[in-house]
Amino acid sequence: MIILKSKREIELMHKAGQLLANCHKEIAKRIKPGITTLEIDAFVEQYLKKHGATPEQKGYKGYEFATCASINDEICHGFPRNTPLQNGDIVTIDMVVNLNGALADSAWSYAVGDVSPQAANLLHVTEEALNKAIEQSVIGSRLGDIGHAIQSYVEGEGYSVVRDFTGHGIGKTIHEPPTVLHYGEPNKGQRLKEGMVITIEPMVNIGAWESKMDDNKWTARTIDGSLSAQYEHTIAITKDGPIILTKQ
Ligand code: MF3
Numbered sequence: 274m275i276i277l278k279s280k281r282e283i284e285l286m287h288k289a290g291q292l293l294a295n296c297h298k299e300i301a302k303r304i305k306p307g308i309t310t311l312e313i314d315a316f317v318e319q320y321l322k323k324h325g326a327t328p329e330q331k332g333y334k335g336y337e338f339a340t341c342a343s344i345n346d347e348i349c350h351g352f353p354r355n356t357p358l359q360n361g362d363i364v365t366i367d368m369v370v371n372l373n374g375a376l377a378d379s380a381w382s383y384a385v386g387d388v389s390p391q392a393a394n395l396l397h398v399t400e401e402a403l404n405k406a407i408e409q410s411v412i413g414s415r416l417g418d419i420g421h422a423i424q425s426y427v428e429g430e431g432y433s434v435v436r437d438f439t440g441h442g443i444g445k446t447i448h449e450p451p452t453v454l455h456y457g458e459p460n461k462g463q464r465l466k467e468g469m470v471i472t473i474e475p476m477v478n479i480g481a482w483e484s485k486m487d488d489n490k491w492t493a494r495t496i497d498g499s500l501s502a503q504y505e506h507t508i509a510i511t512k513d514g515p516i517i518l519t520k521q
Pocket residue numbers: 330331333334336341350367368369378379447472474505
């Protein structure tokens with residue numbers, strides 16, 4: 274059952290999303306060779322606390338951190354750690370903010386120092402794929418339209434779309450129906466309705482789409498060691514079109 278949100282609920286989620294967006298802007302200033310993802314995680318926790326919010330991921334299904342920090346070939350759910358980021362790395366910081374019971378979810382990939390042209394292009398294509406999916410996020414269009422917009426663009430650029438992780442509805446808990454696939458066929462799947470709030474969060478690999486799981490049972494990485502990037506927004510479907518609740 275998809276839980277449709279009222280205007281008021283969307284407003285509250287928007288406030289959480291704006292705080293999350295501001296937090297990402299602060300992270301962007303701090304991402305440099307030498308900083309560790311544990312330091313970023315500590316910054317996020319303190320930033321949210323200062324603004325009256327909490328990190329919803331911490332304690333979720335036993336997850337121990339405020340953020341996920343996925344470096345280079347890690348696709349998602351990387352653990353923050355105390356190894357310094359290196360010039361040329363790419364890192365995805367993903368977090369869910371709880372502000373007065375309303376949630377918002379957004380991941381962003383960052384370049385650390387100077388990255389290769391290949392890495393820079395991967396970041397560009399992945400962000401663009403998210404934008405193309407958001408354009409499809411209007412009342413009456415279907416989930417397959419979102420997946421198709423991402424997949425056709427990404428594969429046309431010579432990259433692949435991860436299948437093992439998806440976007441999702443979000444509300445009082447992080448994961449609600451529907452499942453939002455980042456691949457698919459146009460004009461298939463559930464229709465978008467006013468009041469739906471979903472995440473769209475394509476993970477794009479330079480090489481093959483398949484993933485393997487680390488021994489920690491959380492972190493997924495590319496099967497061939499190729500780089501992976503991700504951009505995620507929380508989107509409300511409204512009469513006035515999609516509202517990007519986590520817009521920076
Ligand atoms: N933010 C993630 C998502 O996009 C949720 C991660 S769950 C966690 O679905 F436990 F790893 F934090």
